[in-house]
Amino acid sequence: MAEQEQKRPVRDDSDHEEAVDVGAAQSASRGSDRLKGELDDLLDEIDEVLESNAEEFVKSYIQKGGE
Amino acid sequence: MPVPKTLGIETEYGIVHRGVDDPNPISASSLLINAYLSRRSQPGVGPGSPRVGWDFVDETPHNDIRGFSHIGSMAPEVETHLVNAVLTNGARYYVDHAHPELSTPECADAMSVLRHDRAGELIMIESMAAANEVLPAGEELVVYKNNSDGKGNSYGCHENYLMDRATSFAEIVQHATTHFVTRQVFTGAGKVGCEAPWMPEGSIGFQLTQRADFFEEEVGLETTLKRPIINTRDEPHADPLLYRRLHVIVGDANLCEVATLLKLGTTAIILAMVEEGFMDPALQVSDPVRALQAVSFDTGLSQPLLLADGRTATAVDVQWELLEQAQKFTLQRGTELTGGPVADLVLLRWEDVLTSLESDPSELVGVVDWVTKKHLLDGLAERHGLGPGDARLAALDLQYHDLRPERSLFARVGAEALVDVPDAVAAMEAPPDDTRAYFRGRCLQKWPADIVAANWDSMVFDLGRQTLRRVPMMEPTRGTREHVGTLLDECETVAELLGRLST
Numbered sequence: 001m002a003e004q005e006q007k008r009p010v011r012d013d014s015d016h017e018e019a020v021d022v023g024a025a026q027s028a029s030r031g032s033d034r035l036k037g038e039l040d041d042l043l044d045e046i047d048e049v050l051e052s053n054a055e056e057f058v059k060s061y062i063q064k065g066g067e
Numbered sequence: 068m069p070v071p072k073t074l075g076i077e078t079e080y081g082i083v084h085r086g087v088d089d090p091n092p093i094s095a096s097s098l099l100i101n102a103y104l105s106r107r108s109q110p111g112v113g114p115g116s117p118r119v120g121w122d123f124v125d126e127t128p129h130n131d132i133r134g135f136s137h138i139g140s141m142a143p144e145v146e147t148h149l150v151n152a153v154l155t156n157g158a159r160y161y162v163d164h165a166h167p168e169l170s171t172p173e174c175a176d177a178m179s180v181l182r183h184d185r186a187g188e189l190i191m192i193e194s195m196a197a198a199n200e201v202l203p204a205g206e207e208l209v210v211y212k213n214n215s216d217g218k219g220n221s222y223g224c225h226e227n228y229l230m231d232r233a234t235s236f237a238e239i240v241q242h243a244t245t246h247f248v249t250r251q252v253f254t255g256a257g258k259v260g261c262e263a264p265w266m267p268e269g270s271i272g273f274q275l276t277q278r279a280d281f282f283e284e285e286v287g288l289e290t291t292l293k294r295p296i297i298n299t300r301d302e303p304h305a306d307p308l309l310y311r312r313l314h315v316i317v318g319d320a321n322l323c324e325v326a327t328l329l330k331l332g333t334t335a336i337i338l339a340m341v342e343e344g345f346m347d348p349a350l351q352v353s354d355p356v357r358a359l360q361a362v363s364f365d366t367g368l369s370q371p372l373l374l375a376d377g378r379t380a381t382a383v384d385v386q387w388e389l390l391e392q393a394q395k396f397t398l399q400r401g402t403e404l405t406g407g408p409v410a411d412l413v414l415l416r417w418e419d420v421l422t423s424l425e426s427d428p429s430e431l432v433g434v435v436d437w438v439t440k441k442h443l444l445d446g447l448a449e450r451h452g453l454g455p456g457d458a459r460l461a462a463l464d465l466q467y468h469d470l471r472p473e474r475s476l477f478a479r480v481g482a483e484a485l486v487d488v489p490d491a492v493a494a495m496e497a498p499p500d501d502t503r504a505y506f507r508g509r510c511l512q513k514w515p516a517d518i519v520a521a522n523w524d525s526m527v528f529d530l531g532r533q534t535l536r537r538v539p540m541m542e543p544t545r546g547t548r549e550h551v552g553t554l555l556d557e558c559e560t561v562a563e564l565l566g567r568l569s570t
Binding site: 038039042043045046049050051054055057058060061062063064065066067 | 079081082083092163164165166168215216217218220221222223225290291294316442443446447450457458459461462463465466473474476479480481
């Protein structure tokens, strides 16, 4: 939990996003370094919200073909 | 002659009715949409309400005979027939087969489509909230923006591009196919497992796309069986002597905004190049159906594809060649017909993405869906020591596409946003300025009670006289704000509008 202080930025502002990119000095990666660093936090969240009975959830997700 | 690349996207969403023993996806979809329409009809909820909604009472698949009735304030739960509504943003929101489907309005560039695609997601989120308010406790509707249930059932995300009727269809087939097979490296939404019946079970752990498993033909009319890479539905929704509409059924629904922008933007440029005869005839993938799947299965991006001239190249190599041609084309011909400054942005991001795919695909987390999803899958598998076939990986795959903000895994990634949220919210109500959708949307905002029918290429007004007045809109680039904005502002009544339109 050493990285708990890292807050996921709200990414609804492209100007803000640009500023992050300059820091990353990697125009192609667009903040992915930060994302990588956040994987642990992200996995904590996924563990929290992922359907608790995965098997049952996957089995019951049935759709009719469309189009 | 190239024509302006007016374009749009239709998304069929997955729907789950939780808390009932025998869910019916058709009535669930109707309830979802009617709940949204009713909520937006309430006075004081959002500008431009109430909504005008229409039902296709007698709708049958592949049949376009339409009947209309006003939804008004009927309680959502008593609506059992298939709903079909036109929204004030010019979009169509309806039940298609057993799915809620939202077609964006016609847009003039890929960024405008992206904005309306995001608005569509927000409409789904609001629809869920509205439906769940009227459902009994313990029941819930959940909407997924994906294209497969992992059990062999697929539903589509279709793109539409306006094209010159004079362009040879064979040319379109050849070059568009090459692009569709290889663009999967950035359009793929990622999928755990494989649903192609001819593949041994367990042979594919993860693939780039949701859809490649379902394609069996190169060209054809079908969309539900033996799906073709190039669909031949000829329904231009525009002057059929001037235009065709290329109906593209091979793509995935994307959540990453950059992926949506590139899917539409690169394809629009490629199609303009086909119209101009600008494409390199040698750049053609052999056996495209097999190649479509080979690319989708190739998470290492190293599979060589056989080209028609005997060379081999990876999908990324082919994309580099297409990009170089597109850059040359844009230098020579400009971007007037392919989205203006948006086309320049598309070229820039196309290059960025190919560069990252070659050097370090993990740079594309939050940019390309399959990379993002794989990042999460690999992380979860490592953390918990999950092996291939573990249900938690399949659950993560599905829940990546869950649109409930509190449950969506995609929403937690912090993906790169190109559309500001307030702009997407505005696009739930407002049509684009620069296509005929502007006329449709503004009329629906201003005179909902006087409109009895709306379609892509016409509107029917009721002036309270014996006959209805039909206004054809066969030219997708007319009816823009520039063209009719002042007129719509100045007219108080439909009678005045129609009078001035006919002079």
